[in-house]
Amino acid sequence: MRVAALYDIHGNLPALEAVLEDIRGADVDQIVVGGDVVPGPIPRETLRRLLDLDLPTHFIHGNGELAILAQMAGTRTGSVTYWGTTSGARPPESIVEIYRWTTAQLQPELEPMLARWPKTVRLDIDGLGQVLFCHSTPRNETEVFTRLTAEHRLMPLFEPLQVAVVVCGHTNMQFDRMIGRTRVVNAGSLGMPFGEPGAYWPIFSFAIHRTTSSKPPSAFALAVIRKLKILQPITSCNRHQRNKCSRRLVRRN
Ligand SMILES: [Zn+2]
Numbered sequence: 001m002r003v004a005a006l007y008d009i010h011g012n013l014p015a016l017e018a019v020l021e022d023i024r025g026a027d028v029d030q031i032v033v034g035g036d037v038v039p040g041p042i043p044r045e046t047l048r049r050l051l052d053l054d055l056p057t058h059f060i061h062g063n064g065e066l067a068i069l070a071q072m073a074g075t076r077t078g079s080v081t082y083w084g085t086t087s088g089a090r091p092p093e094s095i096v097e098i099y100r101w102t103t104a105q106l107q108p109e110l111e112p113m114l115a116r117w118p119k120t121v122r123l124d125i126d127g128l129g130q131v132l133f134c135h136s137t138p139r140n141e142t143e144v145f146t147r148l149t150a151e152h153r154l155m156p157l158f159e160p161l162q163v164a165v166v167v168c169g170h171t172n173m174q175f176d177r178m179i180g181r182t183r184v185v186n187a188g189s190l191g192m193p194f195g196e197p198g199a200y201w202p203i204f205s206f207a208i209h210r211t212t213s214s215k216p217p218s219a220f221a222l223a224v225i226r227k228l229k230i231l232q233p234i235t236s237c238n239r240h241q242r243n244k245c246s247r248r249l250v251r252r253n
Contacts, residue, residue: 001125002205004028005133005187007169008062009050011040011102012191015199016049019190022211023055026203031055032121034169034187035062035135039102047110060133061117062170063141069114071099072107122163127206129164136170147175147186158182167204174200174210185210 004023009016023031033050037059040046050057067083074080082088083099090096106114119141121133135141137157145154158166158179165183173195174188185208188200198212 001029001123002027002203003030003032003123003125003131004201004203005032005034005167006050006190006201007034007135007167007187008036008172008189008192009033009040009046010036010064010189010191011038011043011046012199013042013046013049015191016046019199019201020049020053026211028055028203030123031057032123032133032167033057033059034133034167035060035117035141036064036169037062038064038068038106039098040191043102044105044110047106047113051113058121058123058133059117060119060121060135061114061141062135065114065117066141067099068102068106069111071103072111075103075107125165125204128204128208130162131165131167131204132161132163133167136168138166141170144171146171146173147177151179154179154184158184165204165208167202174202176208176210183208 004026006016006019031053037043037047037050050059070080070082080090083091083096091099119134120138123131123133125131132138137143137145138161139157159182161182163182165185167185167187169187169189171186172189172193173186175184175186177184185202185204187202188210190199190201193200196212200210200212202211203209
């Protein structure tokens with residue numbers, strides 16, 4: 001079985017289309033969508049495209065979906081109590097505006113579907129064994145760790161899972177490292193990557209292939225993002241924070 005992991009798409013439909021074209025030629029059997037499909041510049045059409053895929057597709061939520069679900073609930077209750085952060089603190093107005101706009105795009109028809117997405121998915125993949133897919137860490141959608149975070153700080157999160165591989169995302173930076181006996185792969189971001197422009201996505205099979213779209217980056221992501229001026233690195237370290245958080249496990253408060 002070959003499983004493609006599509007993480008942190010962030011409403012970037014052109015990047016998704018480019019990757020789906022590559023997937024058609026990559027003999028993929030199943031897809032895992034790893035959260036943070038939204039928010040982003042083309043949220044409704046991106047979600048609809050994923051829901052219409054003709055391959056078995058598993059969805060998990062990211063902090064982006066939790067924030068939008070909270071915003072949706074707020075349209076009924078009059079107050080928003082959770083914004084995709086661990087504390088529920090209100091983000092800056094520019095971010096709240098993105099949440100409101102995204103909610104208006106998706107509510108009401110897509111809300112029940114988003115609310116059903118689980119926190120994690122486990123698949124048994126020939127040659128790898130049990131693979132657990134989560135958004136950031138298995139316990140939390142917003143905490144940040146990277147390939148440089150000290151192993152001893154991460155061991156308590158990963159060792160008790162008793163799985164061969166954990167796939168994560170959220171920081172939009174691909175890596176592949178060992179934490180104790182667990183191989184931990186960050187899928188990278190399909191729609192809002194750090195580093196070189198491109199749509200990053202791995203395939204999990206007997207081996208793990210880390211891939212970027214064969215389409216030139218100019219064909220998608222950056223043009224869309226810059227034109228709409230709506231997509232910001234709201235779910236992870238931004239470029240200024242990256243050095244600061246690269247070696248630490250950070251609980252977002
Ligand atoms: Zn995220």
